[in-house]
Amino acid sequence: MTRVQRIQMFSLYGALIGYAGLAGCAMTGDGQRGFAYQDFPVAKSSATAGEGHTVTFKGAPLALAGPGIKAGDSLREVQVSKTDLGLTGITKGKGKVRIISIVPSLDTKVCEQQTHYLSEQNNGLDKAVELITVSVDTPFAQKRFAEEAKIKNVTFLSDYRGGDFGKAHGLLLPGPHILARTIMVVDKDNMIRYLQLTPELAQMPDMDAAFEAARTLL
Numbered sequence: 001m002t003r004v005q006r007i008q009m010f011s012l013y014g015a016l017i018g019y020a021g022l023a024g025c026a027m028t029g030d031g032q033r034g035f036a037y038q039d040f041p042v043a044k045s046s047a048t049a050g051e052g053h054t055v056t057f058k059g060a061p062l063a064l065a066g067p068g069i070k071a072g073d074s075l076r077e078v079q080v081s082k083t084d085l086g087l088t089g090i091t092k093g094k095g096k097v098r099i100i101s102i103v104p105s106l107d108t109k110v111c112e113q114q115t116h117y118l119s120e121q122n123n124g125l126d127k128a129v130e131l132i133t134v135s136v137d138t139p140f141a142q143k144r145f146a147e148e149a150k151i152k153n154v155t156f157l158s159d160y161r162g163g164d165f166g167k168a169h170g171l172l173l174p175g176p177h178i179l180a181r182t183i184m185v186v187d188k189d190n191m192i193r194y195l196q197l198t199p200e201l202a203q204m205p206d207m208d209a210a211f212e213a214a215r216t217l218l
Contacts (some may be wrong), residue, residue, distance in 0.1 A: 004148050025075065026218075035116045035149070038109070042206055043198040050170030055180050064139070064180060068170035074135070078164040080157040083143040089155070090134075090165055091190050096215045098130045099210055102171060105200040106137050106145045110202060114181070117207045119151045126153040126179040129214050136160050136178055183210045190211045 047055050050068020054061040069076070079087045101118045103111035115133050122131065131154045135142065142156040159165040159179060166172030166179045173180055183205040185194035194213035196205045 005172055006025055011026065018129045019199040035113075035120065037093075037116070040110055040204045041115060041144060041200075041202070043196065043200065044206070045199060045202040046195065047197040049180075049182075049195075050198050053170075055173070055197065055199055059200075062144045062175060062201070064170055065172045066167040066170040069192060069195065071192055071195045073192050075186050075192055076168040078168045079160055081139050081159075081161060082164050083139045083146070083156055085139055090157070093130050093132075093186070094186050094190050096130050097128070097188060098132055098186045099125070099214050100134060100182075100184045100186060101205075101207075102130045102179050102184070103133060103135045104173075104176075104178040104181060106133075106135055106141065106199060110181070110204060111135070112145075112149075114204055115145075115151065115154065115181075116149065117150075117204075119149075119154050121207065122211055125211055127218050130155065131157060132157060134159055134165055134179065136166075137213070182204060183207060185210055185213045185217070193217060 001135055002195060018090055047053060049064060051065055053064050055064065056062065075091050076089045077089050080090055082088055100117065101114055105111055106115065118131055118133065133154050134157045136159050138160050139158045140156055146156055163172045163177060171180045181198040183196050184192050187193050187202055194210055198205050
């Protein structure tokens with residue numbers, strides 16, 4: 001990574017964290033501590049994955065790398081890291097419907113909310129559908145996040161080793177070396193049946209639309 005790329009990466013991380021503000025935990029009506037959801041904007045459209053296309057952060061374009069994907073394509077086999085540092089193939093879940101939530105970094109509040117929403121707002125889908133979060137955070141950071149957030153129904157997979165998942169699916173932002181914010185639904189035969197890549201990194205994907213798409217596959 002060049003010096004310019006490092007500066008871009010740190011600047012983007014700082015901006016993402018600063019943009020999101022503080023969410024954290026709050027008291028719910030029954031006196032239990034729960035996640036405090038914020039009114040982040042939800043993307044109503046999708047960007048196009050792959051080299052030659054961009055997403056933005058606060059209007060500034062960021063180039064995507066790798067061959068693009070779209071709904072109807074097959075999930076491409078690459079190795080990602082589990083929280084115990086073991087490797088697994090991203091297509092290993094064949095035979096199950098999967099919702100794959102892809103976030104730039106769990107240290108940012110929009111990513112945090114996206115992951116809580118996946119875990120907590122799926123209306124029982126987690127009983128029949130595998131929920132997966134992919135990011136470039138280290139497996140150690142993902143494990144810590146899951147433990148602190150008390151999230152047990154989501155499988156965390158890390159693309160930190162080389163961004164192979166991002167590169168294979170046209171979702172890597174090579175400048176800051178993060179993944180573009182994406183939600184996809186994969187059927188039992190590893191075909192991508194729903195895909196939304198948020199045009200702006202600070203937007204939430206339409207998680208409810210992804211849940212509905214997954215429900216139709218059961």
